[in-house]
Amino acid sequence: MEPPAPRRRVTIVDVARHAQVSTTAVSKVLRNAYGASPAMRAKVRRAIDELGYRPHAGARGLRGQTYTIGVMLPDIRNPFFPEILDGITASLADTEYQVLLGPGCNGEKEEARVTEAMVDRGMDGIILVAPVSSRAHLELVGTAVPTVVVGRHGSSPLYDTVADDDIEGAALVVDHLAGLGHRRIAHIEHHETDPTRLREMPNARRADGYRLAMRAHGLEEWIDVVSTSYTQEGGYRGTQELLARHVPDRPTAVFAGADIVAMGVLEAVAEAGLSVPGDLSVAGYDNTTFAAFGPISLTSVDQGGREMGRNAVRLLLERIADRGRPSTQVILSPTLVPRRSTTRPSD
């Protein structure tokens, strides 16, 4: 089964010759640029269709744009991120831009490789979702290419940001649980030590929001934070620690910083022979499809991922059109989605 030799690609020169016009004319038609008569446009479009011509993005990028938007997601396994992506692709569906994703990153080094790869490939714009990189690195990217940072606080003149109000989101959960009568409300956070990230990362803000809300309810003596990671494993270990730490006076409710963490909580709780919400109320964050899954029915916080994606695209296109404009920060308000995993405490 010997494959035949691939035939040469159709170029702008072929189109120009076939339409009996100059390559300049073809280029103008392609970009809807000024300086081509309706007759010219029709002639060129016909030639394009007849030859099945498609412009070579790399060659275009050498002088103009590549019509490519790079999106970096931190973890393809976290079911929240597809929501953001949907918002992005939906907003870009009617444009000439094509979205390409960097593969999952879990550390600064991988992030750097992916962002550099995107810059090197001449992407016209980059959307970074919950990046963990240093401020300096983000600004480096923002200097090279129009950039929007999603799901991370902290502003810079070199890139725009879209985030939800994580402090308010955490407060929604604590208000809900306190309103049900809980006092011993524990929180599982993603461990963070870097000072910048403590200020900017959503996980740190959620932990802050938890503490603030607990104080606001006069529950400071019950503040109880376990520091693991935003993974299922992190929720599992965190819960084991919580249950071991407080024998026999265990918390009546756990606020997991992300739905994926709540998955681990539910697993550990089941293993310990306890039931949700009978023995323990559990709430998450992100309102993923997993939370909505009937047999689980997890109370969660919706941060409107699609809306975040849409806003990111809007800011990005604005900045591509005007690289000099001042940077913008968009903050969206989260909403609580109460489900069966939270109820009144039994005692």
Add this chain to the structure above:
Amino acid sequence: MEPPAPRRRVTIVDVARHAQVSTTAVSKVLRNAYGASPAMRAKVRRAIDELGYRPHAGARGLRGQTYTIGVMLPDIRNPFFPEILDGITASLADTEYQVLLGPGCNGEKEEARVTEAMVDRGMDGIILVAPVSSRAHLELVGTAVPTVVVGRHGSSPLYDTVADDDIEGAALVVDHLAGLGHRRIAHIEHHETDPTRLREMPNARRADGYRLAMRAHGLEEWIDVVSTSYTQEGGYRGTQELLARHVPDRPTAVFAGADIVAMGVLEAVAEAGLSVPGDLSVAGYDNTTFAAFGPISLTSVDQGGREMGRNAVRLLLERIADRGRPSTQVILSPTLVPRRSTTRPSD
């Protein structure tokens, strides 16, 4: 907050000047090509480091390679696909190749847009995971760029394939359930009418495997297939139909064609007031993290996603090195992972 003007990118000419050599020399060092002395290499590498030079992939692509591999996943929400992706990125981690993903596709039109975008961007190779496109389109892609099709049967001289033996996988499930004493074993499949896809798509093969295995066990009279889709929604509706269809003689076991389908099954079963595995045994396919999730504990079939990804990369790199070599098909054997969602029937 006015951002400063971005400074010009460092090019190969800057490096050549700084190292006092020709651009050809720099190019040779970059590509580890023949014809540069150790001293030359050292000098050039130093200049590259000092200037922070990184090659422009688009420009490279105009003459040589872009060092980019495109991967298309059909549905970013299906937790099986990250496994394949992990296998791909792990195999490519030590190479100069960078992976970029097309955003989730659910139809032929979206697939065509993504694959064309990858070809237009000069990708050196393309990996298509469970594509639904026509044979002709896949061959078009394979003609333009080295291509590997993963998770779909049917061979072509124009691309390589990696798939698991879905007929055997389905047999593993039926064997397991029949061995436990089940006879009324139902199957929920992804609806398919296109003749090519009926032959090539894994969902169709699993349904075939189910029928063959039922016959092999002398259970042909209990063959019972509901045709929906490989989504949570599909599992939910399929189960409702199954339960309504067989009052009061409902199946004692359901083989869902994918774990994501099993999620919908579990949801519908819970809503109907039935329990798993007490009233109904449930098995899935793909062995996702969801199946392993303790409170669910879903019996499933592992098709070794990482292994599939690794094989895809191996075939792709071989074909990039030798475009003329005959096409190869790799078939991997699945394994059963029994968990708590399947047990003996109660009656």
Add this chain to the structure above:
DNA sequence: GTGAAAGCGCTAACAT
């Protein structure tokens, strides 16, 4: 409104 020509950053073919 139209087209000729230069050049984007790099690699390949061809000197030397």
Add this chain to the structure above:
DNA sequence: ATGTTAGCGCTTTCAC
């Protein structure tokens, strides 16, 4: 082993 030159496919001056 090293350098010179042409040219990949496109956009952008800048003439006309």
